[in-house]
Amino acid sequence: MNNDSSARIVADLDAWIASAAPGAKLPSTRTLVTRYGASPVTVQKALRTLAARGAVESRPGVGTFVRAVRVARPNDYGWQTAALGAPPHRGPQLSTALRTFPNDVIALHAGYPDRELLPERLVRAAFTRAARGDAAVNRPPAAGLPELQAWFATELGTVTPAGTAPPAPSDVVVLPGSQSGLTTTFRAVVGAGRPLLVESPTYWGAILAAARTGVRVVPVPSGPDGPDPDELARAFRQTGARAFYAQPNFANPTGARWSPELADRVLDTVRGHGAYLIEDDWAHDFGIDAEPVPLATRDDSGHVIHLRSLTKSVSPAVRIAAITARGPARERILADAQAESMYVSGLLQTVALDVVTQPAWRTHLRGLRHQLAARRDLLVGALQEHVPDARVEAVPPGGLNLWVRLPDATDLGRLVADCEAAGVVVAAGTEWFPAEPTGAYLRLNYSGPNPGAFPDGARLLGRALARQR
């Protein structure tokens, strides 16, 4: 990248911005590339410099704009520090997975699949139909629309083996996304100050939900095959914990899928300690080489609390998830969810149900499996070619992420910043560890936009890593 030409573009755009109206749209990156005879990476660097100074703001998918608000004098919010006091915990405000970037960066950090992987036509048609119906004006029952509860229960019921009672629709509580399901379950079933066993590494949002609800997380080492069952048993014995949060299928971040033997051992341990397994089945629709079978299908005694979300597979705009729980736990969860948000928009529930009950939904999922396989293999191949020091511990049989080990001496903070400056966004694995990281990891997501740019992204990552040798 040429620093001089980036500085020249900044200086020139600064002059333009000074005379532009607040809110004015800057020319597109393509126009700027032509105007300045510079590469897209150099133009992006200049735009990032202007954004960092607060001169412009970028709205992904729309463009870059002169900042509308120009504050003449800085506000004094010091009084709020006294009013709020110190926060109960200090963590990152926004996970890397939720950050948005201009369209032309190579995004390997995202948490939600790109639009081209969504059933967009089905979603739009479902919204149109739902807007015409009663759902647009009615208040749904607190636990969810009965038809949607029934759909979630049937999804589990059809793969429940003979001899185990399938869940009933009334065991299902519909929620606005599984993130809120985690917060609700941790608060209602574990409780502030009490221990919750979690895999390490585990989903950053679960760590956050535990911190927010005052639940004390106890890490259990986990890897590409799932958690260590002996360590799990030891952690239950030592802490007296009554719950274990885990992702038995395509875990975020490791991609792990538990073997049937491990699933049996974990269930036995959980039952033996009179505890709950909080099963986060977030990637249910993202099987690639394997069909995910939830552990919840092997239990009818209320030990497994099952969370399934549609926000990643239907649309991030349709924030619908469900918890299936039996016995008093279900009542506690429903009571907490009601206190939190009363009920979930009936319109969104109707849209979600419409999409997943169309015959085309199954066709979509079959196509998605091929697209994810191609993207995953493309990224694995690109890393092998361009980042020889990186090790993909296991090619995941499903899910959206690669968990990549880097040399121990890697300065991850610097690597992530260098990659971002070069136009590729990656997430440091640190965010997925509930305690100190046990190695230098990156989590790379292969469901983001423009997979054609994965090889370039890997090349830029390889270069940034090589500079640390």
Ligand SMILES: Cc1ncc(COP(=O)(O)O)c(C=O)c1O
């Ligand atoms: C493992 C896991 N659980 C839960 C969630 C939350 O998903 P949502 O709230 O969109 O349903 C995510 C999102 O990234 C996730 O990765």
